[in-house]
Amino acid sequence: MTIEEDIKKQLEKLPDSTILYLNSDTKNYYRAMLATVDFLVNKLKYGGVYISSTRPVSDIRIQMEASGIPTGDIHFVDSVIYLIGGESREERTAYVESPSMLETIMLKLDWQLKQVGTPEKFVFFDSMNGLAVYNEEKLLMEFIHVFSNNMRMQDLYTVLISVREQTPANVDSLLRLNCDDIIEVGASQGKVEEEAVIGGGAKLERGGT
């Protein structure tokens, strides 16, 4: 089974709306991201908002299109372009000056969500380890708490992705506690398996905090 197939199998078991922690190793990170967005867009037919604090939206959009994911119903919030000094004129994209402006990211997300035309919507946050580079741990943890509760209140299908090797331990525990479901992708910490995929797909008791 490929990584994509495995992720899809696990996603199929989840309810129509959840707060999902997508925990991947570095190697399979893009595949995990693309497989999940592919499921949301092509299988569930959701439109949504993709928040990037890792790579510029132009790159992500190209990568999605190349993988057969139409991006017409995906809006973006980009908080990296100002850091690297690129062009900030992508369609359907709101820009935030830095990944440390967490509240502004939430406000831009709200605005972009209103523009999404599909009845059911997703929010994909790429990535928690990216935010950890720019934010104090306490602030980031407060944000995750507020953000996940906010998304849950709005009943949005929410995915928080994080690269396992780069996620601070406290942030990882909080994500496990606050999210409704977890999908693990790739080698788990410490292990050096080559093509090991298939995390447990551990399912937490629903509810979170």
Add this chain to the structure above:
Amino acid sequence: MTGIGGLDNILNGGIPLGNTVLVTGTVGTGKTTIGMEFLVRGAQKGENCAFITVTEPSAKLIENMRTYDFFDDELIKAGKLHIFDLHVIYDHLGLEWGEYEIRDMDILLGAFEDIVDELSITRLVIDSITAICYQLQNRSAIRKFIFDLGKFLSTFGCTTFLISETVIEAGVEKYSVFGVEEAISDGIMLLGNINRKGDLLRTIQVVKMRGTPHSRAKHVSDLTPDGMAIVPLLKWGSDMY
């Protein structure tokens, strides 16, 4: 209800009718925008609203406001939203821009009163009160002017934003240049920025509002095409003072 997203939550319902609110902040913090949105939201509900612009010509103001989706020219055509240039009002009154006499102040107050009365204005914005105050000779003249203004506005049930600039004096931020504007106002809304590792987040805080139990916490705001949006400031991300 002001109709401005998020603000009514902070205010626990809205601004009590007839309150005079000082909307104050440093340059570029969104004072003019929130003032205009306040009027547009009122006009959309059928209220008669007026904006008195002092610091920039009305044509320029309208041009800037057209960059927002919430701004609607139709409200002006429908006679729900009026925009007055203070300089034009001066010309009509035969007043000179510069220092006024007490008598001129009374004439100006009379003109404001006529606007509110004749057009049945229930929402008024004066942008900025600081610019008007600069022309009054002293604190007691300013005090009297704002006091008289507030008094007639509240009798008319006209809710008013007086836009003001904050000043830093000896390292302390003051809500107004002359220090009397805030004492006389029924409410103060402070617009500003916080610096987080070199990035500026826009903030809004209701410092005082007579007649309503409100949140005094600092919130983060964003100017969207739909107007101002607001979320609470994260606790661990606030600045030190």
